[in-house]
Amino acid sequence: MTIGAYLEEFHGLPVLDLPDAESGVALPDPAAVAWRLSSPTYNDDDEESWDAVFERFLKTVDTARVRAIVVGGWEDAYDTSSAAIVTALIGANDRLTALEAVFLGDMTMEDCEISWIVQSDVTPLLAAYPALREFGVRGGTGLVFPPVRHTGLETLVVETGGLGAEVVRGIAGSDLPALERLELWLGTDEYGGDSTPGDLAPLLSGEAFPALRSLGLCNSVIQDRVAAAVASAPVVARLDRLDLSMGVLTDEGAAALLDGQPLTHLTELDLEHHYLSEAMGERLTAALAPHGVRVVLDDPQTPEDDGDGDVWRYVAIAE
DSSP: OOOOSOOSEETTEEEEEOOOTTSOOOOOOTTSSEEEEOOOSSOOTTSOOHHHHHHHHHHHSOGGGOOEEEEOOOTTTTTSOTHHHHHHHHHTTTTOTTOOEEEEOOOOTTTOOTTTOBOOBOHHHHHHOTTOOEEEEEOOBTOBOOOOBOSSOOEEEEEOSBOOHHHHHHHHTSBOTTOOEEEEEEEOGGGTOOOOGGGGHHHHTTOSOTTOOEEEEEEETTHHHHHHHHHTOGGGGGOSEEEOTTSOOOHHHHHHHHHSSOOTTOSEEEOOSBOOOHHHHHHHHHHHGGGTOEEEOOSBOOOEEOSSSOEEOOOSSOO
16 A cells, blocks of 8 residues: 555644645635645646745745644655755744644655655754654655754654664654654565664663653554564553554464553554454453553455465555
């Protein structure tokens, strides 16, 4: 599967594409929407570039009231990194003084497959916007995220078809005292997802992110190993929500969760897109639902047998 729709909501706000210059559409209150700034990834000479879209945005919108920006496509995103986008956003930090949220790379498969999106070192954005509360990025190719300190960030989401171990270690080693929600799409080794549960050690130990209440370790080809690590991870005791969805979780990983520390304090355990047997799903529900835990078991998958004795399981988002 791939991503087939743009974000409709971000930071609790409806997403609005910046209207075309000739549209004559009246602009809304700048604080009432998340502004989507995008240009075609396969850009013709007569189409507006991302730089031009951004310049028009700065000229036509009261940027001092803008709370959220969604960066969509940019020209040749499959070959050109987000570095120039990051630089442009940083250069406008004296005008985007109310900015609380940024999402970088809201593209569908028609624009650029998730594993083709070329990212860059995105952490300078955090330094440039100390009041940022939410940050999301899509695409793992070229993504750089060394350990950083940011005292205001509450939500961090990294969506990839393959998240590199160095990036995982950088995030897990960051100092984010206000972080309440972390979601990492770990992906597959075919698309650069070479991390292991060991790379998450500071996070799983509970030493990092003291405010964390929602943890997503998603879309992973090693989901059974992730589940086994989570089953004994001290961080789980303070979570409200645990998300192990979109991966190749089997009965082995689910059994590890049941045999590990209690999960009855959770409000939700999300295992959507899984390879669990019906019996294991019933065991999980019977163990947790009576305690008020919402167990999400939607989108069950069936392994594919190629007839030669090989069984294939797939993460939800990979291409």
